[in-house]
Amino acid sequence: MANQFGERLKQLREQNNLLQRQVASILEIDTPMLSKIERGERKAKKEQVIQLARIMKVSNDELLTLWLADQIIDVTKDEDLALKAMQVAEDEIKYRKTKKKNK
């Protein structure tokens, strides 16, 4: 029952032959915390996601996208209306982008 960000993070950590201990130390957190992040029990902070992208040598965007997606899934959790709501949200975000000239 993990999340997408955590799964990818673990995969990357293994590809890079790093231990939780090592990665955790760079992020200045303890290993239990990193373990929880990998298993989706805790949420990384944005700053940590960016650090992790550098450590794992992937783009910020890749990890930030997964990280954000997890949060979206989180708020829509078990709702049936999730997909409909996402459509509405998507339209609104697009709409806001077009009128970014103002304000």
Add this chain to the structure above:
Amino acid sequence: MANQFGERLKQLREQNNLLQRQVASILEIDTPMLSKIERGERKAKKEQVIQLARIMKVSNDELLTLWLADQIIDVTKDEDLALKAMQVAEDEIKYRKTKKKNK
């Protein structure tokens, strides 16, 4: 700078010729609170959204969808990656639905 749910709520309240005072009393909150909900400064609880749908004589789904959409927009706030992340989240939700037989 309102949100979609709040705007719709206000619209419905006016269509139904109700005062904040009246609606608030049904929800058992004070008027300042309802005012804040309409202006998107505070988030209604799911239970209140359902009550409001009844009061305003619209479907639960309509209001719940807007309410959820606002929360999605909230977590993705100013992120450029919002749309990309929503796509990822959407795929994941669809995927989870297909394998709902298990669990």
Add this chain to the structure above:
DNA sequence: ATTTGACTTGTCAAATATTGGCAAATATAG
């Protein structure tokens, strides 16, 4: 100009949630 009613703003403490960290349990490897 003052009163009245509807709505908004600002502030606060209480309730609730999130956080980081530790100690202990459980894997996994050698």
Add this chain to the structure above:
DNA sequence: CTATATTTGCCAATATTTGACAAGTCAAAT
């Protein structure tokens, strides 16, 4: 078995959210 890696459970500190109230603005009526 021993050592190292990871996970689990728990707690106190911190932060966020909540509901409530007092005071504010605003418009209409008089």
